Amino acid sequence: MKPLIEDDLAALTRQVMHMGGLVEQALDRSLKALLERDRALAREVIDGDAVIDRLENEIEERCLDVLALRQPVARDLRYVTGILKIDSDLERMADLAGNIAERAEILAEVPPLPFRPDVTRMAALVKRMVRDGLDSLQRLDAQLAFRTWQADQEADRLYRELIGQAIQFMREHPERLGDVMHLVGALRNLERLADHATNIAEDVIFVVQGRIVRHHMREFGAEVGGVRPG
Amino acid sequence: VTGAGPIVNLDRLSLRLFASFAGLILVIVAAVALWGEIRVRRFYAHEVERRLEVAAALLIERSESALAHAGPDPAFDAHLGQLGRLTRLRLTVIRDDGVVLADSESPLPIANHADRPEVRLALGGQPGTDQRRSSTTGQRTHYLALPVRSAGRVIGCVRASAPLDDMEGALAELRTSLVLVGALALGAGLLLAGLLARRLASPLENMAREAEALGEGDLARRVAPRGPVETRALARALNTMAARLQQRVESERTARGELEAILGGMAEGVVALDAAEQVLLMNAAAARLLGLEEPLAAGSPLWRVLRFPELERELRAVLARPEAGPGTPDVRSFDATPQGNGRTLAISIAPLSIEGLETRRGAVVLLSDVTTTRRLDQMRSDFVANVSHELRTPLTAIMGALEILAEPSTDEATEARFVEIAARNAARLKAIVNDLLDLSSLEAQSESLARAPLSTSAALRNAAAALAGAAQKKGVQLEVEAPRSSRADVLGDESRLEQCFTNLLANAIQYTPAGGRVTARARSLEDEVEVVVEDTGIGIPATALPRVFERFYRVDRGRGRDTGGTGLGLALVKHIALAHGGRVDVASEEGHGSVFTVRLPRRSEA
Numbered sequence: 001m002k003p004l005i006e007d008d009l010a011a012l013t014r015q016v017m018h019m020g021g022l023v024e025q026a027l028d029r030s031l032k033a034l035l036e037r038d039r040a041l042a043r044e045v046i047d048g049d050a051v052i053d054r055l056e057n058e059i060e061e062r063c064l065d066v067l068a069l070r071q072p073v074a075r076d077l078r079y080v081t082g083i084l085k086i087d088s089d090l091e092r093m094a095d096l097a098g099n100i101a102e103r104a105e106i107l108a109e110v111p112p113l114p115f116r117p118d119v120t121r122m123a124a125l126v127k128r129m130v131r132d133g134l135d136s137l138q139r140l141d142a143q144l145a146f147r148t149w150q151a152d153q154e155a156d157r158l159y160r161e162l163i164g165q166a167i168q169f170m171r172e173h174p175e176r177l178g179d180v181m182h183l184v185g186a187l188r189n190l191e192r193l194a195d196h197a198t199n200i201a202e203d204v205i206f207v208v209q210g211r212i213v214r215h216h217m218r219e220f221g222a223e224v225g226g227v228r229p230g
Numbered sequence: 231v232t233g234a235g236p237i238v239n240l241d242r243l244s245l246r247l248f249a250s251f252a253g254l255i256l257v258i259v260a261a262v263a264l265w266g267e268i269r270v271r272r273f274y275a276h277e278v279e280r281r282l283e284v285a286a287a288l289l290i291e292r293s294e295s296a297l298a299h300a301g302p303d304p305a306f307d308a309h310l311g312q313l314g315r316l317t318r319l320r321l322t323v324i325r326d327d328g329v330v331l332a333d334s335e336s337p338l339p340i341a342n343h344a345d346r347p348e349v350r351l352a353l354g355g356q357p358g359t360d361q362r363r364s365s366t367t368g369q370r371t372h373y374l375a376l377p378v379r380s381a382g383r384v385i386g387c388v389r390a391s392a393p394l395d396d397m398e399g400a401l402a403e404l405r406t407s408l409v410l411v412g413a414l415a416l417g418a419g420l421l422l423a424g425l426l427a428r429r430l431a432s433p434l435e436n437m438a439r440e441a442e443a444l445g446e447g448d449l450a451r452r453v454a455p456r457g458p459v460e461t462r463a464l465a466r467a468l469n470t471m472a473a474r475l476q477q478r479v480e481s482e483r484t485a486r487g488e489l490e491a492i493l494g495g496m497a498e499g500v501v502a503l504d505a506a507e508q509v510l511l512m513n514a515a516a517a518r519l520l521g522l523e524e525p526l527a528a529g530s531p532l533w534r535v536l537r538f539p540e541l542e543r544e545l546r547a548v549l550a551r552p553e554a555g556p557g558t559p560d561v562r563s564f565d566a567t568p569q570g571n572g573r574t575l576a577i578s579i580a581p582l583s584i585e586g587l588e589t590r591r592g593a594v595v596l597l598s599d600v601t602t603t604r605r606l607d608q609m610r611s612d613f614v615a616n617v618s619h620e621l622r623t624p625l626t627a628i629m630g631a632l633e634i635l636a637e638p639s640t641d642e643a644t645e646a647r648f649v650e651i652a653a654r655n656a657a658r659l660k661a662i663v664n665d666l667l668d669l670s671s672l673e674a675q676s677e678s679l680a681r682a683p684l685s686t687s688a689a690l691r692n693a694a695a696a697l698a699g700a701a702q703k704k705g706v707q708l709e710v711e712a713p714r715s716s717r718a719d720v721l722g723d724e725s726r727l728e729q730c731f732t733n734l735l736a737n738a739i740q741y742t743p744a745g746g747r748v749t750a751r752a753r754s755l756e757d758e759v760e761v762v763v764e765d766t767g768i769g770i771p772a773t774a775l776p777r778v779f780e781r782f783y784r785v786d787r788g789r790g791r792d793t794g795g796t797g798l799g800l801a802l803v804k805h806i807a808l809a810h811g812g813r814v815d816v817a818s819e820e821g822h823g824s825v826f827t828v829r830l831p832r833r834s835e836a
Binding site: 010013014017018020021022024025028035036114116117120131134138139 | 507531533534535537538539542569768769771772773819820821
């Protein structure tokens with residue numbers, strides 16, 4: 001019996017979720033390494049990136065196979081193309097987590113910097129966004145995707161605040177300029193991770209609703225009745 | 231099939247019964263009618279013939295003279311007419327040439343009768359009979375002719391005849407009554423069929439209804455044995471079957487209930503999965519440990535709701551393995567942390583063979599929360615590593631100083647500096663060893679602690695007084711809010727309690743930057759005494775909060791050591807509080823400060 005397209009899509013979902021889990025884990029560990037100044041953990045994340053890279057290629061091939069052999073239509077088509085985009089987002093996210101881990105490795109060796117509480121807050125927020133983004137894909141939940149997208153504003157705000165603090169600190173302690181730059185680099189990567197999480201959210205909305213909401217999120221938000229962040 | 235209509239169609243059953251009855255009745259009635267008609271006809275013909283014979287025989291003698299005259303004789307004709315009326319037959323005397331000499335019914339002359347079959351036979355010397363429609367009367371008639379002899383010669387014949395219409399009338403009557411009886415029988419049959427059908431069908435229908443209810447799972451239903459013996463036997467068989475079924479289902483349900491209760495009551499999570507990673511069974515603990523809102527229903531794939539790379543990888547390894555051979559199953563065990571809740575789970579996955587129509591493969595996953603165990607393990611190994619490290623650091627300093635002092639070329643100033651270093655590190659070593667000894671004695675003999683009535687506020691003030699110099703030196707404002715009246719409000723060891731408060735205050739001062747404030751408060755609650763030490767220091771990250779009372783635990787490596795802490799102060803605080811039957815809590819916001827609260831049982835005012 002010929003396997004159905006549903007089976008192909010299920011296998012695809014399973015693989016993407018596996019990759020998502022790995023990315024989540026990499027992010028989790030890189031942030032833990034950053035916050036708890038754990039070199040060994042940072043190393044683990046950097047070494048684990050190869051697995052994710054291989055998965056990216058496998059998922060892409062599978063997507064192309066499904067497109068070529070099954071010729072999906074409507075929602076199935078959107079799903080496969082959505083996965084194609086999310087696949088590359090996830091791979092970028094893994095790279096960014098790896099970058100954070102590299103910074104963490106360096107920062108673990110220097111005296112602690114005083115931004116822990118705010119870094120912890122931003123880390124928790126971005127982890128939450130990544131989790132919600134992947135959850136919204138897993139459940140095909142457009143509402144949750146929209147909330148994920150909304151949270152990006154808060155992430156941006158926290159990032160700007162932290163950069164302000166870092167600049168202030170560098171003025172007062174010019175001798176630690178190098179250390180602070182590493183932290184700023186880690187934060188920049190974190191901020192971009194949040195952006196990729198919103199990309200995933202946008203793709204989920206595209207899959208579920210069949211509309212390209214990228215760059216039109218505000219209008220979409222008004223429609224689904226989401227609360228706009230002030 | 232659960233149809234909407236009745237299982238036994240009563241109308242159809244009675245119709246079929248009636249059809250059989252009607253068929254039978256029709257056959258019987260038809261047979262009776264046929265047989266009766268034949269019998270009646272034969273009997274009637276026989277009777278008529280006998281009457282005709284008698285009449286003809288009697289007539290022979292009388293007609294001899296008339297025949298001898300050889301011409302019509304009106305007197306004889308009249309006599310014959312009279313005879314005919316008496317016998318209710320038609321009597322005819324015919325001469326040997328066929329000329330009718332007299333007839334009891336028709337006036338003469340009558341056409342020559344020589345050609346009539348019975349006459350021909352009689353004139354031939356034999357009795358002749360015939361049945362036909364009479365040309366004279368137009369009725370169907372039975373004829374009998376006998377020869378009349380005179381001196382051995384046939385001189386003519388006499389003929390008697392009777393119409394057969396009487397017989398037809400009788401037959402018609404017979405048929406009518408047969409039809410009537412048949413109709414009556416049919417009516418009775420219909421009634422009987424209906425009754426029979428009802429009697430047969432209603433217990434059957436009842437049973438069918440009960441059987442259907444049984445089939446739908448209402449196993450408490452029983453059939454009342456009714457109707458004929460056969461249906462009663464059937465009902466009893468059905469009841470026995472239902473009882474057995476009920477028994478079996480009950481025992482299955484009990485077994486399943488027990489299993490579910492056991493699984494539900496387990497602290498360990500259990501998940502059984504088939505080869506496609508679809509849930510066969512999941513208990514509540516598993517859902518909780520994996521961070522799911524509720525256990526997954528059987529049949530839903532695990533990867534639809536869970537992202538747990540380690541578990542997936544190991545699960546796939548177990549499922550991908552070729553059929554497990556005999557002997558011990560290959561169990562994979564590992565520790566992992568699912569996303570979200572930060573618990574450490576010990577997970578073991580064993581292959582599973584499910585006997586069914588075809589043996590399916592799967593896996594059973596066992597999850598247990600080992601966060602505390604692992605933390606204790608970690609604490610133990612950390613402790614050994616830390617104590618060695620903490621002891622080695624001052625020892626190294628002392629040994630280095632002694633080496634330099636041992637060199638003869640050392641000048642006075644250097645000598646003094648290294649003696650100071652050696653002394654300072656020896657003191658630190660002593661402090662650590664003392665703290666360690668204090669801790670172990672507190673742990674070992676918390677019961678034999680000195681218990682004297684004492685005042686917590688006095689102890690707190692003493693501790694604060696001892697640290698006032700250190701606070702001033704660092705530029706930290708130290709405030710004590712405690713009642714002046716030094717009423718003895720707890721039972722305890724004064725020096726230990728002072729040590730406890732001193733450690734808390736020293737800790738607070740240590741982690742509060744210059745310009746900050748440390749506030750110590752003592753107050754009495756209903757049955758507890760509370761001492762709160764609050765600072766405006768750097769605070770403790772949330773992840774470190776549960777660990778700050780561990781021996782040698784440091785939020786950051788290097789934090790505290792350069793400021794002279796032994797790393798045991800808070801561990802001592804905790805153990806002193808515990809030894810007094812109290813407890814210590816900490817709350818902190820990173821960057822804003824920490825609050826340590828010691829609560830001790832209040833002495834009863836007896």
